[in-house]
Amino acid sequence: MTLPTINPTTTKSWEALKTHYQKIKNTHLKDFFKQDPSRAQDFSIIWKDFYVDYSKNRIDSTTKKLLVDLAKEVKLDEAIQLYFNGSIVNETEGRAVMHTALRAPSTNSIKIDGKNVVPEITEVKEKIKTFSNQIILGDRKGYTNKPFTDIVNIGIGGSDLGPAMITESLAFYKNHLNIHFISNVDGDHVHQNLKKLNPETTLFVVVSKTFSTQETLSNATTARNWFTKNAPKDAVSKHFVAVSSNIPNVTNFGITQENIFPLWDWVGGRFSLWSAVGLSISLSVGFENFESLLQGAYEMDEHFKNTPFEENIPVLLAMLSIWYNNFFNIESEAIIPYSQYLHRLPAYLQQGIMESNGKSVDRNGKPISYQTGTIIWGEPGTNAQHAFFQLIHQGTKLIPSEFIGFKNSLFEDQEHQDKLMANFFAQTEALMYGKTEKEVVGDLVSKNLSPEKLKQLIPFKVFTGNKPTTTILIDTLTPKNLGALISMYEQRIFVQGIVWNIFSYDQWGVELGKQLATSILSEISSKKIGSHDSSTNALLERYMKKSNR
Numbered sequence: 001m002t003l004p005t006i007n008p009t010t011t012k013s014w015e016a017l018k019t020h021y022q023k024i025k026n027t028h029l030k031d032f033f034k035q036d037p038s039r040a041q042d043f044s045i046i047w048k049d050f051y052v053d054y055s056k057n058r059i060d061s062t063t064k065k066l067l068v069d070l071a072k073e074v075k076l077d078e079a080i081q082l083y084f085n086g087s088i089v090n091e092t093e094g095r096a097v098m099h100t101a102l103r104a105p106s107t108n109s110i111k112i113d114g115k116n117v118v119p120e121i122t123e124v125k126e127k128i129k130t131f132s133n134q135i136i137l138g139d140r141k142g143y144t145n146k147p148f149t150d151i152v153n154i155g156i157g158g159s160d161l162g163p164a165m166i167t168e169s170l171a172f173y174k175n176h177l178n179i180h181f182i183s184n185v186d187g188d189h190v191h192q193n194l195k196k197l198n199p200e201t202t203l204f205v206v207v208s209k210t211f212s213t214q215e216t217l218s219n220a221t222t223a224r225n226w227f228t229k230n231a232p233k234d235a236v237s238k239h240f241v242a243v244s245s246n247i248p249n250v251t252n253f254g255i256t257q258e259n260i261f262p263l264w265d266w267v268g269g270r271f272s273l274w275s276a277v278g279l280s281i282s283l284s285v286g287f288e289n290f291e292s293l294l295q296g297a298y299e300m301d302e303h304f305k306n307t308p309f310e311e312n313i314p315v316l317l318a319m320l321s322i323w324y325n326n327f328f329n330i331e332s333e334a335i336i337p338y339s340q341y342l343h344r345l346p347a348y349l350q351q352g353i354m355e356s357n358g359k360s361v362d363r364n365g366k367p368i369s370y371q372t373g374t375i376i377w378g379e380p381g382t383n384a385q386h387a388f389f390q391l392i393h394q395g396t397k398l399i400p401s402e403f404i405g406f407k408n409s410l411f412e413d414q415e416h417q418d419k420l421m422a423n424f425f426a427q428t429e430a431l432m433y434g435k436t437e438k439e440v441v442g443d444l445v446s447k448n449l450s451p452e453k454l455k456q457l458i459p460f461k462v463f464t465g466n467k468p469t470t471t472i473l474i475d476t477l478t479p480k481n482l483g484a485l486i487s488m489y490e491q492r493i494f495v496q497g498i499v500w501n502i503f504s505y506d507q508w509g510v511e512l513g514k515q516l517a518t519s520i521l522s523e524i525s526s527k528k529i530g531s532h533d534s535s536t537n538a539l540l541e542r543y544m545k546k547s548n549r
């Protein structure tokens with residue numbers, strides 16, 4: 001069975017949403033609240049430690065009904081079944097999409113191509129557990145018999161962003177091991193990291209699903225050369241492990257079979273942190289916390305699978321984003337975590353969301369006539385308030401923003417927490433209400449300004465408001481809640497892909513640049529510039545004329 005291929009714009013609900021949009025596009029959020037005293041209750045969901053408030057969005061009950069109808073009309077329920085039961089959802093690469101199996105209980109039976117994959121998953125988890133414990137407890141040592149102090153994760157894209165984002169987010173739960181991430185092929189990046197390290201106590205975790213990625217192989221080779229300059233060659237087996245689905249390439253690189261943590265082609269790179277790609281997470285915060293992360297994700301998966309769309313967090317938030325993208329024609333969405341721990345979350349979600357849904361051909365292979373993936377960006381609050389919030393408040397663009405905050409701080413400094421959260425609540429309220437001319441005048445009267453000066457200032461101080469926000473208030477930043485949060489975003493990606501009738505799990509768009517880089521690199525090496533456009537030629541000439549060539 002394959003995914004349904006319904007063009008969303010041909011559905012009745014899409015037409016109805018278009019008409020409905022004309023009716024409510026000018027309604028101010030303030031008025032939605034005035035019209036419905038129970039709006040906050042009507043448009044919020046309480047699920048475990050999550051309180052998801054989507055009431056400050058430019059919707060009414062008809063919008064919600066029509067968006068749910070749209071999800072039903074494009075057969076989202078059928079698609080969810082196919083996704084969870086191991087069907088070939090990633091059709092262009094001929095693969096199932098089963099990262100959800102990685103967090104399912106070990107008692108489950110999940111079949112891909114007729115084979116239950118849970119025993120293999122459990123076996124790899126056991127390997128991660130044993131290895132992490134050995135390294136953390138110092139039972140497994142380096143070539144001079146010293147315990148490891150530093151872990152270096154070498155990978156890029158999903159083989160970097162997931163583990164990097166989670167280890168940063170869970171820094172509070174971290175053990176004594178120092179953790180480093182090398183991703184960019186920029187040599188300054190790898191050498192800057194290596195210079196701080198002691199080869200005797202450093203463990204390299206080379207993460208690459210394909211084990212053919214230029215950046216990762218170059219960085220791993222540089223790290224290995226640095227290592228063998230200082231240590232005997234046969235010590236590599238003690239200091240290098242790999243996570244990959246390409247076992248022959250890993251062994252060719254010189255990493256022995258017992259030091260390989262496998263993953264499978266049904267785990268997409270940007271959804272892989274739940275697999276052995278999360279080895280650095282387990283090393284950094286311990287296997288128990290890694291398991292809790294998985295448990296949280298599993299619980300969100302269950303919520304997604306089993307909850308009616310009207311109360312389903314990933315479905316509703318995905319449909320809201322479609323509402324803005326396809327009816328309000330917004331271009332971007334901001335994600336603002338009010339926790340410094342989550343400072344890598346927007347970057348992580350940029351890959352997850354934009355690499356998945358940045359597509360312009362539908363599942364029938366036809367060019368698309370409507371907008372698909374939005375641009376995702378963000379930074380933690382309150383820093384973001386002092387950087388780009390001006391544009392969200394008073395710029396010309398409509399930017400639906402998502403605020404993620406926690407009731408409890410981890411160090412329990414209530415004074416700081418109250419200040420942080422006061423800002424969190426204030427911003428969504430300010431974005432919604434804005435400030436009227438009357439309020440501005442009220443503020444300015446005490447300033448003793450001349451009537452001319454007052455009149456002059458008013459337009460600059462008015463905020464139109466009506467800026468939509470969604471608030472996700474979570475009790476505490478625990479591994480479990482973080483797992484649920486990330487899974488929620490993953491499921492939203494799926495829902496949006498289904499509605500837009502695109503394939504979310506391939507990424508052909510990143511290939512062209514890779515191919516061209518390979519041929520330009522050989523031109524640079526052979527000092528013969530090929531035939532390019534005049535701009536690229538001039539740039540290459542200037543580059544190749546530099547100092548010591």
Ligand SMILES: O=P(O)(O)OC[C@H]1O[C@](O)(CO)[C@@H](O)[C@@H]1O
Nearest residue numbers: 156157158159208209210213269
């Ligand atoms: O794990 P690999 O195979 O090195 O790939 C790294 C990344 O490269 C991509 O294939 C393309 O950028 C990502 O999807 C992936 O996460």
